[in-house]
Amino acid sequence: MLKPPDDGKARAVADRASIFPLEVSRLSFSDRGRTLIDDVSFRMEGRGITILMGANGAGKSLLMRLLHGLLQPTSGTITWGGRPLDVEVRARQAMVFQRPTMLRRSAEDNLRFVLGHLPGPAQDARVEELLADAKLEHIRKTPARLLSGGEQQRLAIARARATDPDVLFLDEPSASFDPASTFAIEELIRRVHADGTKIILITHNVGQARRLADDVVFVSRGRIDTHQPAAEFFAKPRSRTARAYLEGRLDLDALDYL
Amino acid sequence: MSESGSIFSLALGLVLSGDAELWSIIALSLRVSLTAVALACLIGLPLGAFLAVVRFPGRGAAVALLNAFMGLPPVVVGLFVYLMLSRSGPLGVFGLLYTPAAMIVAQTILVTPLIAALARQSLADLHGEYDELFRSLGLSTGATIAALIWDGRYSLSTAALAGFGRAIAEVGAVIIVGGNIEHVTRVMTTTIALETSKGNLALAMALGLILIALALGVNAAVLALNRTARRLAYA
Numbered sequence: 041m042l043k044p045p046d047d048g049k050a051r052a053v054a055d056r057a058s059i060f061p062l063e064v065s066r067l068s069f070s071d072r073g074r075t076l077i078d079d080v081s082f083r084m085e086g087r088g089i090t091i092l093m094g095a096n097g098a099g100k101s102l103l104m105r106l107l108h109g110l111l112q113p114t115s116g117t118i119t120w121g122g123r124p125l126d127v128e129v130r131a132r133q134a135m136v137f138q139r140p141t142m143l144r145r146s147a148e149d150n151l152r153f154v155l156g157h158l159p160g161p162a163q164d165a166r167v168e169e170l171l172a173d174a175k176l177e178h179i180r181k182t183p184a185r186l187l188s189g190g191e192q193q194r195l196a197i198a199r200a201r202a203t204d205p206d207v208l209f210l211d212e213p214s215a216s217f218d219p220a221s222t223f224a225i226e227e228l229i230r231r232v233h234a235d236g237t238k239i240i241l242i243t244h245n246v247g248q249a250r251r252l253a254d255d256v257v258f259v260s261r262g263r264i265d266t267h268q269p270a271a272e273f274f275a276k277p278r279s280r281t282a283r284a285y286l287e288g289r290l291d292l293d294a295l296d297y298l
Numbered sequence: 299m300s301e302s303g304s305i306f307s308l309a310l311g312l313v314l315s316g317d318a319e320l321w322s323i324i325a326l327s328l329r330v331s332l333t334a335v336a337l338a339c340l341i342g343l344p345l346g347a348f349l350a351v352v353r354f355p356g357r358g359a360a361v362a363l364l365n366a367f368m369g370l371p372p373v374v375v376g377l378f379v380y381l382m383l384s385r386s387g388p389l390g391v392f393g394l395l396y397t398p399a400a401m402i403v404a405q406t407i408l409v410t411p412l413i414a415a416l417a418r419q420s421l422a423d424l425h426g427e428y429d430e431l432f433r434s435l436g437l438s439t440g441a442t443i444a445a446l447i448w449d450g451r452y453s454l455s456t457a458a459l460a461g462f463g464r465a466i467a468e469v470g471a472v473i474i475v476g477g478n479i480e481h482v483t484r485v486m487t488t489t490i491a492l493e494t495s496k497g498n499l500a501l502a503m504a505l506g507l508i509l510i511a512l513a514l515g516v517n518a519a520v521l522a523l524n525r526t527a528r529r530l531a532y533a
Contacts, residue, residue: 110433130436141431144449144532153445154435184532203435 057133058118059088059206064172067116078104078262088254089239099262100242104209108135135209136201140192142184150184154202173231174198179217210241258282309503327485331465334405339458342410346417347443350425367411376474377442379404398478404471416457421446452527456520463516
């Protein structure tokens with residue numbers, strides 16, 4: 041099912057130093073007097089699939105946007121491979137949003153939009169590869185906004201992957217999709233991971249987390265409650281709130297917006 | 299047959315007979331207004347996109363000013379351009395007054411704020427939708443503006459058509475800076491004004507018919523563009 045990364049790709053990745061490890065130190069973010077990310081510190085290596093879980097409003101999406109540089113922290117530092125979040129580091133990251141943003145162009149031209157730096161033949165080859173892996177070849181000429189939700193999200197992932205990122209952030213990529221679409225999206229995420237790209241993914245779907253996760257970061261009230269290997273987290277979560285979340289119980293202490 | 303009825307049939311006859319004078323007036327009108335709209339698009343589309351994308355102090359005031367300029371009175375624009383281009387004006391050395399070039403300048407000034415303001419409105423909405431993606435991709439301001447203009451091409455075409463409608467129909471600016479000189483700067487609207495006052499109603503009516511046909515054509519084009527945009531989900 042999964043092809044190993046081809047030689048060209050493997051070489052391209054080996055040619056450059058990874059932007060990992062990610063080191064976050066005393067990170068805080070406040071908005072209008074509310075502290076939404078509260079003194080968070082952790083370290084992450086550039087391998088595997090990390091799942092961010094936690095209740096709505098816990099701060100998962102904020103944390104992801106801070107790591108990607110879409111938001112600026114109120115205090116604390118984020119470094120990638122010892123470097124601040126500068127233009128070069130950001131160019132090696134990509135993000136897929138919950139609602140895929142489709143340019144008003146064909147599916148294929150959505151990919152070409154981010155491949156402008158490649159000369160003609162190389163660009164064509166990359167487009168073919170990305171369309172094939174996302175199973176979108178048959179609808180390449182269709183206006184992207186006319187694709188189904190699942191197809192749009194696969195195109196968004198293909199587009200994010202086109203830049204050969206070291207890390208791919210996904211914010212609830214399969215929320216509101218049926219099981220078949222979700223499966224297709226997960227398969228594509230695994231394919232991107234097989235390229236050597238670190239995956240950091242937010243989901244509320246516990247089944248999806250179990251299927252994909254190598255490790256789980258559980259976020260609660262703007263803090264990291266626990267960060268454990270997946271098998272351990274699902275068998276024995278170290279945090280009481282995470283246990284309640286997994287069992288589908290309401291932990292009222294964790295719901296700061298009530 | 300009533301008087302207005304006979305004028306109408308005379309006018310129709312003029313249009314259908316391919317009267318040389320009539321068609322040279324129409325050709326000049328189209329040349330002046332289409333050139334003005336093309337120039338206004340070159341200035342107005344990037345300007346509108348810039349105001350939709352870039353945050354800077356005074357941006358709100360700039361947008362308010364632009365919106366106010368959408369309704370610039372043509373005669374005031376004509377007066378302003380006249381002062382600039384007249385022999386003693388700062389641009390008098392170019393000798394442009396009473397030439398089609400002066401009329402193009404005046405209509406460009408008249409139409410640019412309209413196109414820029416309409417572009418800003420529609421591109422601001424589009425930018426809201428694309429903003430996180432473009433920031434995630436690390437797109438430069440220039441690349442962002444180019445992408446927005448391309449992806450907003452349908453609504454921007456509508457803005458350009460609105461600009462053309464305003465340019466082709468206005469009389470105040472071109473009559474001041476063009477002077478309504480026969481065979482040189484006489485366009486449809488200025489001819490209608492002159493011929494009506496001279497009592498030559500058939501020619502005026504013929505040009506009026508052409509103007510109305512153009513207005514209908516512009517609106518049909520807007521409708522067709524909107525329909526295509528919706529069908530392709532590009533609206």
